[in-house]
Every structure is written in structure tokens, then in C-alpha cells.
Amino acid sequence: MGNVALAQVTTVNGTVTDGKSGKPISSVSVLFTGTNYGVTTDEEGHFTIAANASYHKITITHMGYSSRTLDIKPAQEQQVNVVLQQNSQQLNEVRVVSAKKKKYSNKNNPAVELIRQVIAHKKQNQPESYKHIEYRQYERMVFSLSNLSDQFKNRRIFKNYQFLFREQDSTNIGGKNLLPIYMEEKLSNNFYRKSPFAKKQVIEASKQVTYDEKFVDNQGLTTYFNRMYQDINIYDNNISLLSNQLLSPISDNAPNLYKFFITDTLKEQSPQLIELSFTPRNTNNMLFEGKIYITMDGNFAVQNALLTVNKNINLNFVREMEATLSFEKNPDGRFHLSQSDLKVEFAINKDKGGGVFGERVVTLKNYKINAPRPDEIYNGPALVTAPNAATKDDAYWVNNRPDTLDANTAGIYKNIDSLQTIPSFRRTMDIATLVLAGYKSFGWFEVGPVNTFYSFNPVEGFRPRLGGRTTTALSKRYYFETYGAYGVNDEKFKYFLSTTYSINNKSIYSFPQHYVRASFQHDTKIPGQELQFVQESSLLLSFKRGNNDQWLYNDLFKLDYVHEYQNHFSYAFGFKKWGQSPAGALHFDNLLPDGTLNPVNRINTTELSLELRYAPKEKFYQGKLYRTPIPDKYPIFTMRYNQGVKALFGGEYNYQNVTANVTKRFYLSNYGFTDVSAEGGYLFGKVPFPLLDIHRANQSYAFQLQSFNLMNFQEFVSDRYASITMDHNFNGYIFNKIPLLKKLKLREVVNFKALWGGIRAENDPQNDPSLLRFPTNADGVPTTYALTNGAYIEGSVGISNIFKILRVDMVKRFTYLSNPDAPEWGARVFIKFDF
Template structure:
């Protein structure tokens, strides 16, 4: 017994000593170099500096504090090389097999900057002419078509995507707050060489595995999603589908061979765009001849560091393909991108069987924050890996048919074993726990209370389980007709039923002493929430409430307290009784249709009168001329159909509205209404058509333009209240789809066409002005034009049976048709004020003789942009 115990103890001791010595030996054999890179003159730390073992491609970039940590088990390396655009490359000797700290100060290399100092005192500016770096980039540009994926007749590959988001750069003080006492298991330590700060708090993660097929003719690009995995929050708080769509919009694929690269909600000119030498400076900073093929390191930087441009390095093959084998893209700290502290995209390419190259991996990292240098923020990373890449291997015809993206049945039901076998890379342990940790987080009562509070302030609803009360910003408002207007309302949640929903509110006007109310019931036909895409539901509703004729609101409600403040007279209102029955059906390809029935009764309110016959009734008069009769109520009964097609549309579903994630794809809408005379009290027979198209156009360095074109035509004889009352705005908030200097009920038409053009230069002009460019403001130009008219049969001057146009106290008509050309207004604006505010100076150019027609106005819009 004693011998056996001693023998086992001896063996155990030897095993421990062996493992310990092996560990120490392995550690001793590693070469570890740490340090900080600074500017030799200013002493400021330099982020994104490349640090490599000399004679290799093994290296990293410094973090946002200029720190680096480089490790290798290869003891043949005796030097490190430190290089950065605009600075002299530095080589330092290191001791193999040891851990050491080497701090490096880089000196400015005048040859790589704007000018060269000559003894005679003359300054030679950077030029494209006779510049070998520019000649090289022109060769890369000339060979773009043969190196892009679209050069093949057929390609296919498997794609793995992983996206992570964290609260970043968190201090120990923040982590140790009492609020996070129960959440310590969530915090992660970030690699000191990576962007995002030291301490991270995971917020979100998703993975996707797909098979992708491309065909040149006819053009087809199809993705079949085999598996998805996503952190999911309580749907009462967060739209998980919309959250995924939003993150995927701002972290899009980077195709360096495109002229413009989508990043966040902007497009940035690629360093190998057709005209990139006009916007970038290029420098040959190194040649790598120790690998096949040999590479040229081509560094680039913006000519103007405030412009929406990249800076970084391209590694170009010297085998005649002039292909990009590797790319590192960052942005200058002066760039006009909101909230972006750091950005780094790394692209890797692999050689195909035909000797050309395809993208094999991309890694896009961004760190966001209100402050550029300190405080907490948000860090996000999207990694994409392409495997099993094949060229010119045509598949059966049916492979390429159907929608551009198909999601396999039960794609979100794959287990952990499937994912561990299918991922082309290993998932770090800290990331593997995110799914489980977020699920655990949502069971903690204090987290639920926090989310409940956030939802109240952001979305305006307070949840009580099966019912939620809100929106809170409508609880108090006022207007000239109702005076003080308290309101209370709410709706059921999926906790009560996923298929059946109720919504209601009640309000009271202190001045008019009338109650208003609304009630709707909705039944989902696809066993999903009515707020989930694709929608398929039936809704019945009844509303008894006030309304401003022709009012068009964007993502707000008329009861909103801030909209109580308006310019000019605002006392022509309607009492409405509206019953609606609607069926809505959306499809996965983003085509949808809505079929509805509407019974609408309108009664005039305030200074608005419904009068027919000749003459007029001043607003302050109690007498009605004998030739005039007062119409108590207008009643219509109609059927309507709406067709909508929004290819590739993405949005975030809020508590009240879908918030669109604007992209380059157009949205088409067509509406048809048919009114019936004599059906359920309807007084008029008519037909109307309305068509609308809106689209964003990206204009590279000149920013982007949002264009909306609309037209409508009404068949039938109708009073002015049933014609198209053009969307006016008398509030002080800028409304992009309304006419901001038009008065309510000022213009009506039975046929019209309009165009709205809103162009954002993204700071292209202001970035050239020394004082303005530091403020990172953005210049905006907006033009709106409206053509229309009223046919003779709908003109009350020709038909006494029609309602007369409203008049003011002097008897002058305040409503008219667009008979003297188009209504035109325009504005020049400054955006990005405090990163969220846009101010426009608006000018009205036509119909200035109308009563109370304003010529100038200042309007404000709060908008979050990157």
C-alpha cells in the first residue's frame, strides 16, 4: 500500500513537473513584443499603425490608444517593422524567444505627404503625373472587371456570417455599479490590441449559414439560407426581426471592386473606383517578395481627410492580374461620420483554379460613441467567411429561379452540434456563451424593470402584461377647437393572444365639451403577431374624433403634444366618424396588397363651414344668406385597394410605426378608391387613382438624393372636402413629405402631379471650408413642386350644388385650385447640428398673393444619421 501510494505520488509529481516545464518552455519559446506607437513630434498615440515581423506577413494594427501586442512561436524573426501612411517606416531589432516592450516614435515622411522640402525653398505638391503608385492603381482599376465575381458565367459558394454587438469601452466604475450587481457574468474582456476598449458587455449576436448561386446571363444572384441563430429579446420590448435588418443594413458586404462601398447609411468611394486618383493619394510603401505571388503594399489616404473616403492599404499581386490579395480599410479621425470612433475592415482573397482571386473572408469592426475619445459606446463586428468556392459550374435552371433569398424551413431550429460542425472557424468561448447569457439576463427582474422603463421613454408605452398603456406623448395636447384635450389609451399585447388584438383610446375636449374615442380589433391569419413581417390580418375599427383636413403626419400622431404649437390660423377642423374594415396581406418578396371598406362621415368644426349655393358666410357671422344653405354632414361609402412593392425593403417595427431603413431600392405604391352613391348612406359616386414612387439615389462623393414622385386623378363630381387636399404643414417641425409653407386646406385638386427632391451633400462643400469642416455640418437642398387643378364640374363657381370654398372674415377664399401654375417651395438646410438636428430655411416661390401666405420660415427636424 505504502509503495503503491509512493509510486503514484512520484508519477503524479513527475507529471505535474512535466506539464509545468512544458508550459514554461512553450512560453519561453514564444516571441512576444508589446509597445506603444506615437508621433515623434506631437507625442500623440497613433491608431491603425501596421506592426509586422520583418520578412513575414504576420502582424497586427495598433489599437485606438496606439498599443500593440505581437506574438509568434517562430524564433527566426529578429526584427519588427512599423509602417503607417505619411510616416517613415521603422525597423527594430528584437530578441527571439523572449517577452519584451518596445515603444516606437514615428517621424513624418515628407515624401509621403503633401510636399517635399527643397533647398531652394520651393514646394513640390503631390501629383498624379509620373507617380508610380498612381500608375499601379490605374492598372488595378483597368483589371477590375476580370477580377470581380461577376466576371464568371457561374459561381457558387457557402457563406458563413457572424455579427456581434457590445456596449464598449466600459470603465471598472461602470461595471461595479449596483445596477450590474447581478449581471457580472455578462462582462467580457477585450483583447488589448483590438478596437472597442478593454471591457465589453454583449448585447446581440447572430449567425447565418447560406448557399449562394450566381449566374451572369440572365443575371441572377440567389441565397438559400440553411441555418440562422440569433439572440432574441422579449418581443414586448424589441423587434428582433427589425433589429437584425437594421444591423445588416449598416454592416453590409464590402465589395472593393464596386465604385462605391456601402457603409452604415452612406456610400464611400472605393480606393479602386474608376476616378479614385482624383480623390485619393497613393504611395508604394513596401514590396513583399518572400511569398508567391509577390505583392506590392499600396497605401492610400484621402486628399481631404474630412471627406467620406477610406484610408489604409492594398496588397496588389505582381503576377499580371493586378488583383487585390488583401486590403485593410479604415477611416480618418476627421471624417464626417457621426458617432464612429474607429472603423477597420480587413478583406482577404484566395486564388481560384484559373489563377484569379475571389473574396474569402471579410472582417468589419466599428466602434461608436457620443464622445470620440472617451466614455462608453457600442462596438460591432461582422465576420464573413466564404468556403467551397466553385466557378463555371452551372446548376439546373430551377436553382436560379424564385426570390433572391429563400430561408429553409426550420432554419432557426438547428442545435449546437450542427453549428459546431458547420462553422468554418471556431467560435470563441466568450461568444459561445452570449446566447445563453442573454436568455439568463431576461429572467432577472431588475432587467425586466429596466427594459420596461426604456420602452416607456422610447416607445411611449407602459406594459402591464396582457395590456399596455400609451402612447404617453398623446396624453396631453391642445388646439383651437377642443382647447385642452386629455387622452388615455392602450392596447393588448401578444401575452394575451398572438392572433387577437384590441386597441382603444378616449379623449375629451374641454372647450367643445365633446368626447372622442377609437376602438379597433385585429385578427392575425398567419399565427404571428400583426406587427411581424409578413403581415396577414383582418382589422375592423371605428373612430369618432377631430382631424385637420389634409393633414399628413410622418411617424407621429396629431395628439402629439409638440404638434399643438402651430403657426397662423389653425381653426378649420372636422369631426369624423370613420368605420373601416381592412384586409392586409404581405408576401416575402415585399409585395403586399390591402383591400378595404370605409364609411366616412364628416362634420365641419371651428371656423370651417360646409355651405352650398352662391355667396359666403364670414367666420364671425351668425346670419346665413337666403341663397346659401348649410350642409350638416358629408357621407361617403367606398371600397379601396392598395398595391405596394418594396423590393429588398428593410425596416424596424416600432410600437406604432414601421421605421424604414432607407436604401437604394425604390418603393412603388398604387391606390384605387371607388365611392358608391346610395350604399349605406353614401352620397357620392366617384373613382380615384393615386400612384407614388420614392427612391434614394447615391451620388458618390456628392452625397445622396431622395426623390418622391406622385400623381393622382379623381373621376366624378365632388365637393372640395372630398377632393385631394394637399398635404400642408403649419407646425414648426420640418416634414419631408409635406409642404412646409402651405396653409391647411389652402389647395385642392381633382388631378395633380408632384415631385419632391431632397439632396444631402454629406458635408462635401462644408468640408472644404477650414472653420466649418471641424463642426462636421452637412449641407442640404430641398425642392418641392406641385401641379394640379380642378375641372369645371368640380369648381363651385360653376356649380352652386357644390360646397363653396372656405373664406376668411373679409370674405376672401382661403381655399383655391392650382390654376396659375405649380406651387413651388424650396429650402437650404444645415444638418448634423449636435449630430442630431437639421435646420432648414424654407422659401415659398409661388402663390404669394394668397391670404396669410408666408414667404419664409425656419423648420427643424431631429434625425439620427451616421
């Protein structure tokens, strides 16, 4: 709002509304005509503009609306309500009429020359060009089931839920009927310092809808939504949206990928504005379309922007998207972002049916530039939450929100709380948790996961299993987990039991974790199989290619201490007493000094371990079993140290094993993104082959990103190794240019994996017969090898986004093809939901 002078002034109060819907319009520019002095309307369309001078006119402008200039009474206070009519000129209605259709070209194109000026002035218009910035930020995010028909709303099942529904203008994104399911608000103070660099957000107040934690990870839900709805900085070359990156219309490369048109000139504005419309050259690419308004005062700054996406874009589940950005003028004549409003409607069917509508509104107030603060303001963590942030009462929010919530929106918190007390809703959530997470709750105990109740393998045959764990309904300090299984073929029982003590009195399945756990497991294991986001007893893993009959019986006692921090650094200490016995076709044999073959029934180790992990700005959703990562550009570093101790609790070997891993996603703008993982390890000491690094192999038909998909289980072992994995997703960059393919919205992927390794002479059983011999098949042919002939290499090309959820890769193995049962080619499938 403008500052009201204490002397007699010209003051105008009013409200700006839409001429069609009658609804208030936010972020409308209101100026005293012929001056640079102006304000913008708030969320309710209200404005107050005042100055110690005699002005006779005000000018009202807003993107997508016809501008208006109105007479006012000078040196008086008055009320003026303004109705704006939508500008009928839409981007897809721009026509060029001539005797011969002119091909679009950047050459001698005034629109392109203008955008090049905008690009040339980006650096000076970036907020980071100031030495210091300070502002107060309010953000609100609301998610609703959308586009619901009256028939759906009036179904019998919703008889008791009518209080939840909201109505809006049917022409708005989301349709007429909405059913809110989530809302959150934050108020924060933000500080930026250019040198030495510091950026800090202090959350003063926060409020969100919370569900019963046995159904939903509320913290993860908030993280997931905020990752999808990130801040939009139009001056960045790439704008993150829904876990993808879209090229900004004012990126350095924009003239080569966008078409630009000058569609209006707003001369009554001060400064004058040029309305610049843009559209992708290829409407399937990850690009925006819309309009930006450029100041013609020499700064070539963006004053307003409307960003949408073309209906043909290769972006999954997005029915409509609209981002509105508004900028206010600083005292030095430059502009800063004052409000952004991002609306997205998701749906399986883009043309009809219900969906999910989400909106995030961000308002910046009290913007200060080059007003330095003491160093202690900038020091410390980048994100700080006040201890009492979540306890602010309704009166606080009414007094501190920059806008006023309508009754329907303000009632969402109370309505969702009421919803969760209705028995039918709780039964529905219980069923959904069973289907999606695999657990059925019985209060203090939940049974699952259901996908492990039935499986089979060559050693055990049919393997029924039943298990479960306690919940916070029993205790927030103590947790117990167990399962029992039985192998019909080997006629052996398997079991697991663990007890966990939460040191921070929080659920051990919530972040940050801080607990001590003791566990014992007597079960089977495939050497070299390391799984992500799926359990070894899953029914889906029962189906495997090739020979899969060399297994282990494990007796494993573990004692773990895990401590995570808010900055996503963690460390873990571990103690492990491990007994391994061969199962199935696997044998442990060595040679006695007289050359006699000696079967070894069991090897025993006692191990101490330390793991350090740092994942700056990591985001994830905590499910019932696993943390599902939300991909981002930040790297993840992991280091592990394992120390085998001979003679401690029966340990038979001394050794040290060091492993380091780093993973990172690289965004390559319009060319997609690449996930890279590099790992290396070194084992010191003399050990038998089961204690060497058995490289991650995959004999299932599912494509696994972190395993070698054409390597057989236990095929390669090393005491020193290095590996790299690269997985690149082109996001349809190539297929979008092929007429018959671009309508299918398919995406191209390529994958490359390489592994270098070796075994020192002291760990090679050919040099030392006392070591366990490498396994062989039924014909006596070795099936386990060292990497003595260079790197193991495999690669794949694939098609993803099949039916929006399926990826199929054709994988080729390039080296060690002469090994027994070594496949050269294979097709693998991967199920993943991507936007």
C-alpha cells in the same frame, strides 16, 4: 484549407500568432516558397498546407506584419508555430525628406500609375466576370457595450451581471471590457449565374439572440444591423457603410480624391505584392484610408486590404472603424474574397467614455467557378431560408462553423437568455420602452403612447387623452386598441376602438402582416394634414403657425384586409363609411336654386379601396407605432384606387380616385444622396371640395419631407395633380472644404417641391352652386383655391448634423404669395439621427 494528397507529402500544420498580444491571426497567407500554392489561416490562426512534392521552405505573410520565411523538412509531416511581428511602418508615419517639400501630384507618380492599372483590370477581377460561381458562406455578427472602465464594471447595479462581461487586449478596438448585447450567425449556400442573371442565397442555418418582443423587434434589429454592416466589395466604385456610401480606393475616380504611396514590396510572395497606402486628399470627406496589397502578376488584383477611416471624417458616432479583406487564389490564378472582418465602435464622444462595438466576420469556403447547376437551383426568390434553419442544435454549429468560438463568445446566447430572467433587467427595459416608444406594459395590456396624453388646439382647447392596446400576452390572434379624449373648449368626447384578427398567427406589428381589422373613430381632424411617424394628438403638433381653426369632426368606420409577402409586395382591400361635419371656423355651405345660402351639417360617403405596394428589398425597424425605414437605393411603388358608391350604407356620391407614387434614393458617391418622390392622382366624378385631393400642408414648425412646409392647411384642392419632391444631402461635400466649418462636421441640404394640379368645371363651385363653396376666413376672403396659375413651388436650403441630430432649413415659397396668410419665408427644424 489545402487538400491533403493521399501519397507521401510535405505537410505543415501550425498556428500563427501576434508577437505582441499572443493572439491568433486569421487570414494569414502561408505558401510553399517559390510557388503559387498556399492556404490562409482560419479564425483560430490554424493552417494546414500539404503538397505531393519535396519543399524546403514556407513563407508567411500578412498585411501589417513583417513577412517570415522558415525552413521545413521535405516529404514529412510537421508542426510549425509562427509568431509574426507587427510592421512598425504606419501610414501616418510616411515621411518624404528633401531640401524642399515636394507637393503631392498624380503626374509621374508610380503609385498613381499602379492604381490606374488596378482600375483598368477591375472588370476581369470582379467575381461577376465568371459565368457561374458557388460558395458556402458563414457570417457572424456580435454587438457589445464597449470601452467600459473597471469602475463601471464593478458598480453595484452589475453585481448580478458579472457573467456577461468579456475581456480582451486593451489595445483592440472596443477597449478592455466588453458587455455583449447581441449575436447572430448564419450558414448559407450561394449561387451566381451570369446569363441569364441569377443570384441566390439559401440560408441553411441561422441563430440569433432574441429579446422579449414586447421590448424589441428582433427581426427589425437583425435587418438594421445587416444594413449597417453590408458586404464590402472593394471592386465596386462605392462601398455602403453605415447607411452611407464611401468611395472605394480603387474606384474609377479614386486618383482625383485619394493620395497614394508605395510603402513596401513583398518580393518573397508569389506572386509578388506591392503594398499601396492611401489617404483622402480631404480627411473630412466620406473616404477610406489604409492599405491594399496588389499582385504583380499582370492581373493587378487585390490580395489583401485594410480599410479604416480618418478621425476627421464627417461620419457621426464612429470612434474607430477597421475592415480587413483577404483573398484566395482560384485555379485560374485569379483571386476571390475568402474572408472579411468589419469592426466598428460607435460612441457619442469620440475620445473617451463607453460606446457600442460591433463586428461582422464573413468567411467563404468551397469556392467553385464555372460549375453550372440545374436551372431549378437558380430559379425562385433571391433569398430562401430553410424551414428548419432556426432549429439547428449546438452540435450542428460546432461541426459546421469554419472556426471555433472562444468560451466567452459561445456563451453569449445563454448569457442573454439568463439576463432576461433577472427582474432588475426587465424593469430597466420596461422604463426604456416607456421613454423611447411611449408605452407602459401591464402584461396583456399596454398604455400609451404617452406623447398623446396632453395636447391642445384652437377647436378643442386643452385635450386630455388616454389609450392603449392589448399585447401578444393576451393573444397572438386577436388584438384590441382604444383611446378616449375630451375637448375642454368644445365639450365633446372623442374615442376610438379597433379589433384585429391575425390570419397568420403572428403579431400584427411584425413582418409580414396578414390581418383583418375593424375600427371606429369619432374624433377631430385637420383637412389636408397627413403625418409620418407622429400622431395627430402629439403635444409637439399643438404648436402651429398662422390660422388653424378650420377642422372636421369625423365619424369613420373602416374594415381593412392587409396581406404582405416576403418579397415586400403587399395588397390591401378596404371598406370605409365616413361622415364629415365642419368644426371650428369651417363651414359647409352651398346655394339653393333660389340663391339662398344653405348650411350643410354633414356629408356622408361609402368607399371601397384597393392599395398595391411593392418595395423590393425594403428594410425597416418595426417600432411600437411605426415602421422606421432604413434608407436604401431601391424604389418603392404604391398605387391606390378608391371607389365611392352612392346609396350604399348612406353614401351620397359616386366617384373614382386613382393615385400612384414612387420614391427612390439616388446615391451620388462623394456628392451625397438625393431622395426623390413623384406622385400623381386623378379623381373621376362630381364631388364637393372635402372629397377632392386636399394637398398635404404643414403649419407646424417641424420640417416635413412629404408635406408642403409653407402651404396652409386646406389651401389647395385638386381633382387631378402631379407632384415631385427632391431632397439632397451633400454629406458635407462643400462645408468640408471651408476651414472654419469643417471641424463642426456640418452638412448641407437642399430641398425642392413642386405641385401641379387643377379642378374640372364640374367640380368648381363657381360653375355649380349646388356644390359646397370653398371655405373663407372671418372676413369672407377665400382660403381654399384651385391651382389655376401654374405650379405651387417651394424650396429650402439648410444645415444638418447640428449637434449630430438637428437639421434647420430656411424655406422659401415662390408662388401664390398673394393668397391670404401665405408666408414667403420660414425656418423649420427636423430631428434625425444620421451616421
